[in-house]
Amino acid sequence: MSLLSRLTLTACACVALGGFARADALTDAVVDGHILPTYEALASRTAAFAEIAQADCAPTSAPLQAAWGRAFDAWVAASHLRFGPSETENRAFAIAFWPDSRSKTPKALVGLLRDADPVIATAETFATASVAVRGFYALEFLFYDPAYATLATPDYTCNLIRAISRDLAANTAAILTDWQTGFADSLRHPGPETGDRYRTVEEAHQEVFKALTTGLEILTDMRLGRPLGTFDHPRPNRAEARRSGRSLRHIQIQLAALRSLALLLSEGDKALTEQVRHVFDKADRHAERLSGDPALAGVSDPQKRFQIEALQQDIRDIKSLADTGIGPKLGVEAGFNALDGD
Numbered sequence: 001m002s003l004l005s006r007l008t009l010t011a012c013a014c015v016a017l018g019g020f021a022r023a024d025a026l027t028d029a030v031v032d033g034h035i036l037p038t039y040e041a042l043a044s045r046t047a048a049f050a051e052i053a054q055a056d057c058a059p060t061s062a063p064l065q066a067a068w069g070r071a072f073d074a075w076v077a078a079s080h081l082r083f084g085p086s087e088t089e090n091r092a093f094a095i096a097f098w099p100d101s102r103s104k105t106p107k108a109l110v111g112l113l114r115d116a117d118p119v120i121a122t123a124e125t126f127a128t129a130s131v132a133v134r135g136f137y138a139l140e141f142l143f144y145d146p147a148y149a150t151l152a153t154p155d156y157t158c159n160l161i162r163a164i165s166r167d168l169a170a171n172t173a174a175i176l177t178d179w180q181t182g183f184a185d186s187l188r189h190p191g192p193e194t195g196d197r198y199r200t201v202e203e204a205h206q207e208v209f210k211a212l213t214t215g216l217e218i219l220t221d222m223r224l225g226r227p228l229g230t231f232d233h234p235r236p237n238r239a240e241a242r243r244s245g246r247s248l249r250h251i252q253i254q255l256a257a258l259r260s261l262a263l264l265l266s267e268g269d270k271a272l273t274e275q276v277r278h279v280f281d282k283a284d285r286h287a288e289r290l291s292g293d294p295a296l297a298g299v300s301d302p303q304k305r306f307q308i309e310a311l312q313q314d315i316r317d318i319k320s321l322a323d324t325g326i327g328p329k330l331g332v333e334a335g336f337n338a339l340d341g342d
Helices: 003-055 062-078 088-095 104-115 136-144 154-188 201-228 247-266 270-288 302-330
Strands: none
Touching (some): 003 062, 003 201, 062 247, 136 154, 247 270, 247 302, 270 302
């Protein structure tokens, strides 16, 4: 081989290795700076909630409700990460069965409470129960809807709350463990060495980019779109967690989580990073203006509805920037997302 050929081959190898190093740095940043801390917080807060529930399981208990709220916050911050361990064994649905377009949770809860169903007796049997009676949304009915207070004996309701809290802690701990013991490495190091979950760096980038766009679509189409309905037919009762007055809070928490991810994905491109900050700042300002309407009841009022629609448009603008700026930077396209069943 000539000297020129050897130099050319060496240069090509260096370029390839340099590209791989950059790709590793980006994926490492997302895993270490976003995914793992998010799931660590979720596992920690649900464990704390379950511990409190074992000692204080009255549905009207302020400390219990506060611990549930902290754990729920942590789930919302993770709710865009709908791939990998969160999808194993329907864990995400068992943690948060929403949207519930057919009202399965209230119907199933009523049946469970009235029948004093023994499925709650052990962690193993409760894990076989319908996802409609497990997780954060089932607890919201028990904590904030008085209609459920007299459907069963206080002892049964208490034991149900304990069962749901233990189930939440077990599922979130399992998600974190799976990330720590294998899935994180498969995302960092695509290829046959990590089981071919991701064959190339581009596939790993596609996955984390899809998490960003999935989260944005959850915001526009579900957390905002469901209660907005149409101008002639607003649907305020479809607002997420309206009974506990958390609808707007969830939007703000998810915006903060998605900002964190978007900034990691745009890192290295100063102009793009500034655009990301600008569009998120705008959405945050509009969300803050809605602070007097925590359950988004204003969808039925023309003036307040305009403010909610403005926030929805802000998030669509973020999605547009993701598609036209962040995606091309990563060399990927939005493609299908977790909401499409892909």
